[in-house]
Amino acid sequence: MTTTTPGPPALRTAVGTARTRVEGREKVTGTARYAGEIPFADLAHGWLVLSPITRGRIRDIDTAPVLAMPGVLTVLHHGNAPRLYTDYVGMLGTPPDPAAVVFQHDKVPFAGWPVALVVAETPEEAREAAETLAVTYDREPHSTVLTADDPDAYPAAGFMPAATEKGDLQGRLASSAVVLDEEYTTPEEQHSMMEPHAATARWEGGRLEVVDSNQGAGWVQSELATLFSLDASSVRVRSEHIGGGFGSKGLRAHQVSAVMAATALRRPVRVVLTRRQTFSLAGYRSPTTQRVRLGADADGRLRALDHRSLNQTSTVYEFVEPSAGVARVLYDADAHRTANHVVRLDVPSPTWMRAPGEAPGSFAIESALDELAERAGIDPVELRLRNEPETGPVSGLPFSSNNLAACLREGARRFGWANRDPRPGIRYDGHWLLGTGMAAASFGAGAMPSTALVTAEASGSYTVRIAAADIGTGARTALTLIAADALETTPERVHVRIGDSDFGPAMIAGGSMGTRSWAWAVTAAATELRERLAVTQDIPPEGITVRSDTTEALGALAQKERHSFGAQFAEVAVDTSSGEIRVRRMLGIFAAGRIVNPLTARNQLVGGMTWGISMALHEEAVRDRNTGRHYSPDLAGYHVATHADVPDIEADWVDDHDPDDPIGIKGVGEIGIVGAAAAVANAVWHATGVRHRNLPIRPDRVLAAAALPPSDSGAADA
């Protein structure tokens, strides 16, 4: 980048102005290098061997024939790999997923479990040898099917309380004028990021260096240091460009096995996951089965709300998909009960996936609200406005700001909702049945402690260093604008460096908290630097650097309900003779705090909404109950929405501001997917008169429903 001629900059005008990505040119010209394509001298290549059996033990691994193959350097497995230290809780409050801590024992807890790493001179040689490696197993019976009434299900907390309860649920349900009791299911969904996981590990000058694709360089660095019992300062993780993460890019088998191999061979080793391997090794969104019971007065005011969710987890790791949590924010009722349950099956460990909890939870609760509106004869937008909570329904805490009503009203106005005929199944366009639907959305708005370094260079420019991750969100660009405003300079004079654990502890790109957390730290350091520069005559050759740490400031924040909100609207066309559903248009209006960069924020919101269409209509990873393995674990078998599936989507926002944030940010990473699938499903009901309570709404489900008498819409779920 060149430094522009210093002129009188307009003060603090960068935030809120649309900016293309600062690394956009590098990305579109291919000069931005991703973890799997950075060259290293003397690089060796590892290929993971995964278990084809679903449960059992490794009896034998016959390495001798493979070690004699061309280019093969070593084979790592539980018989020769170093033992790792795993008895800890990591920076996100969870122990390491045993699926990432490879080769520690002979047990196989699920299909696709890593059993060996073959390392060779070239990826082709490693792959050939990995496919040749003979591993014999002792098989045990397995169970991989999630069922709503599994007796082994138990309440589980994860990152929020397992259950909340107030009031007399049965009593309130019994005395309600309108009641509803329905089950909703969502399938296993895969992150399907563009760039699969990749890491290169090497020892350099007594330090372990890992070049990786992850959502937090410092996060992976601290986990690797602990696992390998290394001093934290002797481990460096870099992660410059990342082709999507969505929750899956934390500590995984590829980094751990690459470090083992680099240590054993004393040369750089790269391990890349194939698309198929990501299906069992990179986490996924668990299927959910959810029961929602609602009771309301004749005017639609909720008296009883009960949301229970169940998800599966592996036998070796507990992950809770907290789908019942969204009702703790959106709706109050005299009797209010929510609970998240899990059951352990012989399946891979699930993990965070974009809007964990809210995405599947909002499908259930927002479908249920639509059904309640239908039964009560109340407009769905009006029903939600009547049930706006004054304070947190469970916590009783005040909202930092809650502009859901503004989103609902603005969305309804722009979508043309006022003219909607509520009757289902009556609008035709040729052979297409047309319908519209909507849903509300919320997602937590938090911030986590971070540190940042801001340097005033002798040249007159500024360098920001923070271990942030830009997983495609535009975070690097957002931080450039944030720093420019805090320094009262122009974005052209600010150079933001991210993705390096040596920059100090920082929040990961996750929980819609990345940009807000990093912006807070960058603003704090930049503000102090600007104050120091005001009384400093000369900048020394090494520049002047200020370091910030937001731990204390965040600790002093008052307890409040802090959330982004949104209103999603969709119009669909359904061909009941082919089962095809086309989304014709979609509008999302959000209250997501101050928008730092309208261009990349819109990108995030539209991306989330697109994923909502995909979730409603396409995405489903299917497992064979006999083998315990996926059918077609690849992008041919796992369908995601592509351009032809996506209509003109509009995302916009209302004025919103977190009053306690130095910049007013809330976060836009996840709110876009919340409610989107429900809006589409509700539109399908409005088009056809049939409720689809199981995602995705596949053509065969539409056809099966069309064959039923219209009054029996519930049976379409079978």
Ligand code: MOS
């Ligand atoms: Mo996200 S699921 O917090 O990466």
